[in-house]
Amino acid sequence: MIVLRRYMNNNLRNFNYLIGCEESRQAIAVDPLGADEMLALAEEQGYEIKLILNTHEHHDHIDGNPRVQEVTGADIWAHKNAAERIPNVARGLVAGDVVELGTIRLTVLYTPGHTMAHLCLLSEDGGPDGQPVLFSGDTLFNACAGNCRNGGDPDTLYDTFVSQFQPLPDDTLMHPGHDYMKNNLSFALTREPGNDMIQYWLDQVSAFDADEMPVMTLGQERTYNPFLRLHQPLIRERLKDAFPALGDGDRDVFKALRTLRDQW
Template sequence: MRNLEIRQFPCLSDNYGFLVHDSESGETAAIDTPDADAYLKAASEAGWTITQIWNTHHHFDHAGGNAALKAATGATVYAPIYDRHRITDVDHWVADGDRVTLGVHVANVIHTPGHTLGHVVYHFAADRVAFVGDTLFALGCGRLFEGSPGDMWQSLSRLRAWPDDTVIYCAHEYTQANAAFARSVDPDNPALADYAREVGEKRAIGLPTVPTSIGKEKAANPFLRPDDPTLAQSIGLEGSGPVDVFAEVRARKDRF
């Protein structure tokens, strides 16, 4: 089985667009649709035809281009059933535990409420690749617009259980700001210090900080470490449970 081919490109102000291609079948999936024109341009440059669209959640910068991209390509649209009243132009609704395919490659659909109640991620377990939308960011996580801290911690715990070498494609270039915040709550973490330095070097020359990996995030991302006593102690919640620690870290990020 050949590896997936992935194209990443900037969209809007700080989104990333992703095209995932299986060369054997010729199928190509667009992950979310922040800007239909950007996706069409990227597909044309690669010589690919978009055959599927996989939405992670209902926000406009993730599903707002569905109609235009579907009209231009005839692609089949998959979206989370939890957002069935909030996403348009959908052909197939998917739920936790479902699987979607791209040629011979299989992605598991995982419901990750927190950022929104309906959010899902797409995990190619055999390929060690996942598209996580706004659930997990490099050194961050999505703002809790609809879900609770408990919801998001449970969702992130499912992602954290993946193998360390799982490559994570998140939907925004937020890493430099996330690094500054992370260091404010976890100042003595050497893995974080190294990561933050790498991020600064990349952004100084215009390079993306996405993708990342689960292993890298487990070592440095405070939102994957609320059960670490060191982090709890750092924010004055020594002995508290992970949901309480997560909630405090998220609240501080919202004010940062």
């Protein structure tokens, strides 16, 4: 399995992905907003797009579907809760479904919170060194969690983080739906100013263009992403400035962080 990523040069900073099987030369297009870019990429790299997978129903993830489908004839699959909202969905996926194409095997994780129809895709061993690979859409970003402002719910997003992401191993490679890393790290630094890893990665990525952003592991995310560091005393202490009555539960901390990120 090979992952080809393209940055869409738009104000929403989308990442589009082709997941290719190097043996059959077949590929899955994940959220192909830039239809022509992804079609050209497939052709240039010698892949035939056989399937379109959407992580959720937002327009910046599905608007390229018709063009890719018109050219390739590929089916569109998405979570069953999105089937009514995404035109031409041929299969409504649920948690535990396995998407197979050539040697590619992706397990569907149901990950509501950003929207209630959001799925993530997990390959158990598709990384270059056999490590797991997660396509996290707009649920888990580098250094942040997705917002809940367009059909989502922060309580549900918290439950998704605990039930779906917490169990994943540190070496899991993560492919989010957007490049927000610099901005998110800047926010993270306001929450945890003494964290050297935040400053380190901020320095690293400051020099990079969006299409050069590193692919991070979940283990690395756990060193700087405040939404994966709910137990850090400094994060909790500083949240009390904005939320004096903040409870001790992880859920309260997660939701307070999400509220501050919305206002930031």
